[in-house]
Amino acid sequence: MTNSKPDEKTLELHKVYASDSPERTAEIYDGWAEEYEEHMRGSGYSHPAMVAAMLARHQPAGGDPVLDAGAGTGIMGEILIALGYPNMHGFDASKGMLALATAKDIYRELRPGLLGQRLDYDDGAFAATVASGVFTQGHAPLDGLDEIIRVTRPGGHIVFSISRSYLGETFETKARALEEAGKWRRVGASARYNSTPLGEDVLLSQVFAFEVV
Numbered sequence: 001m002t003n004s005k006p007d008e009k010t011l012e013l014h015k016v017y018a019s020d021s022p023e024r025t026a027e028i029y030d031g032w033a034e035e036y037e038e039h040m041r042g043s044g045y046s047h048p049a050m051v052a053a054m055l056a057r058h059q060p061a062g063g064d065p066v067l068d069a070g071a072g073t074g075i076m077g078e079i080l081i082a083l084g085y086p087n088m089h090g091f092d093a094s095k096g097m098l099a100l101a102t103a104k105d106i107y108r109e110l111r112p113g114l115l116g117q118r119l120d121y122d123d124g125a126f127a128a129t130v131a132s133g134v135f136t137q138g139h140a141p142l143d144g145l146d147e148i149i150r151v152t153r154p155g156g157h158i159v160f161s162i163s164r165s166y167l168g169e170t171f172e173t174k175a176r177a178l179e180e181a182g183k184w185r186r187v188g189a190s191a192r193y194n195s196t197p198l199g200e201d202v203l204l205s206q207v208f209a210f211e212v213v
């Protein structure tokens, strides 16, 4: 559900929605990185708060490693460290976004990485994984969830937002397949919300929590 003319704050986001390759997506984010936080905060960007709230509800705070998939400029790291998850790790497809997250000097480790390909982490390396604003059109494919499950330890939680064309049956089909394969079980879901409430367009979204089996 979007208007045809996005405003300035979400214009770059709409360019990414039209991306047809991970290389193009990373290129758009590289060019947007310096203004990303200003634009997104101006749009009332609410995924990070929603994901953090859902993680805090399901994953006990503490020093176990938490992975921020599609970490971007590190907004999730700032929030989760304040909430009591100091051992943050992250990866992202865009070197430009990662450079800004690195400059914050709050993550234990950041590296390039692509959802949709094998992630360069051991099985069960993380107590929990979050992904804010990453599973949506033109961004990460839903098959990226398979690798997130692999690198999150059994009993740990995976919390992420789902938006736009992924929302509803597309996501539910993938979630069900993973549940039937004995990979995870659903433990929480938010109501649908507009993830850019101050922007002119409505970006309908939902946050989910799953426990790795």
Ligand SMILES: C[S@@+](CC[C@H](N)C(=O)[O-])C[C@H]1O[C@@H](n2cnc3c(N)ncnc32)[C@H](O)[C@@H]1O
Pocket (backbone or CB within 6 Å): 022, 025, 026, 029, 047, 048, 069, 070, 071, 072, 073, 074, 075, 076, 091, 092, 093, 094, 097, 113, 114, 115, 116, 131, 132, 133, 134, 138, 139, 140, 141
């Ligand atoms: C809307 S931003 C969200 C960044 C951060 N999580 C936040 O909430 O501010 C989406 C991020 O996902 C990254 N991204 C898009 N597709 C990706 C993929 N396939 N693998 C890894 N990162 C990806 C982009 O480079 C960008 O940093």
